[in-house]
Amino acid sequence: NAGVTQTPKFRVLKTGQSMTLLCAQDMNHEYMYWYRQDPGMGLRLIHYSVGEGTTAKGEVPDGYNVSRLKKQNFLLGLESAAPSQTSVYFCASSYVTGTASTNEKLFFGSGTQLSVL
Amino acid sequence: LAKTTQPISMDSYEGQEVNITCSHNNIATNDYITWYQQFPSQGPRFIIQGYKTKVTNEVASLFIPADRKSSTLSLPRVSLSDTAVYYCLVAPLKTAYSGAGSYQLTFGKGTKLSVIP
Numbered sequence: 001n002a003g004v005t006q007t008p009k010f011r012v013l014k015t016g017q018s019m020t021l022l023c024a025q026d027m028n029h030e031y032m033y034w035y036r037q038d039p040g041m042g043l044r045l046i047h048y049s050v051g052e053g054t055t056a057k058g059e060v061p062d063g064y065n066v067s068r069l070k071k072q073n074f075l076l077g078l079e080s081a082a083p084s085q086t087s088v089y090f091c092a093s094s095y096v097t098g099t100a101s102t103n104e105k106l107f108f109g110s111g112t113q114l115s116v117l
Numbered sequence: 118l119a120k121t122t123q124p125i126s127m128d129s130y131e132g133q134e135v136n137i138t139c140s141h142n143n144i145a146t147n148d149y150i151t152w153y154q155q156f157p158s159q160g161p162r163f164i165i166q167g168y169k170t171k172v173t174n175e176v177a178s179l180f181i182p183a184d185r186k187s188s189t190l191s192l193p194r195v196s197l198s199d200t201a202v203y204y205c206l207v208a209p210l211k212t213a214y215s216g217a218g219s220y221q222l223t224f225g226k227g228t229k230l231s232v233i234p
Contacts, residue, residue: 058221092160
């Protein structure tokens with residue numbers, strides 16, 4: 001069972017270049033998230049999706065775009081990369097049910113280390 | 118979401134029991150407490166979740182006093198492999214009826230646990 005898979009694992013970009021990070025999950029989860037993690041900052045939410053075809057902004061969405069064309073995939077795009085976007089990016093997925101006894105549990109990928117020069 | 122406060126770092130020797138306390142003075146009646154563990158170069162991993170009193174699983178125990186204004190993650194007989202960052206989160210139940218974007222989990226800076234041989 002692969003869980004949450006992120007590609008690529010590492011990437012170096014020059015300022016102004018664009019790229020797309022791919023997140024794929026095989027658990028049939030409805031919710032998917034993109035976080036970034038910087039030293040001493042914890043994880044900050046960039047964008048999230050509560051279902052196929054829907055996306056929403058998180059805490060730090062500027063400079064990023066996302067798409068959820070298929071339930072299992074969540075793409076994070078950088079249209080014009082900036083050095084401030086150097087970070088480790090984590091994708092996560094989760095599910096919820098209709099029962100009150102269930103709470104959300106996030107499953108994370110192993111991350112993408114992105115450097116923008 | 119309730120604000121949480123936890124120590125920035127802790128050191129422990131192998132074989133000792135480690136207790137990490139999280140303060141959440143403004144926890145709401147329907148909030149649950151969840152702990153995640155993050156190893157270097159990996160995404161966070163769910164450890165344990167509870168509402169009140171004590172919860173135990175194969176990895177850790179979670180102690181929650183009656184007033185629920187704090188919680189303590191207990192790791193029995195730690196080993197070097199327990200060196201990680203531990204995050205405390207407080208959030209209400211999310212169900213399929215919560216509505217899109219009802220809230221999104223935010224991870225703070227966590228507690229960096231270093232286990233010393």
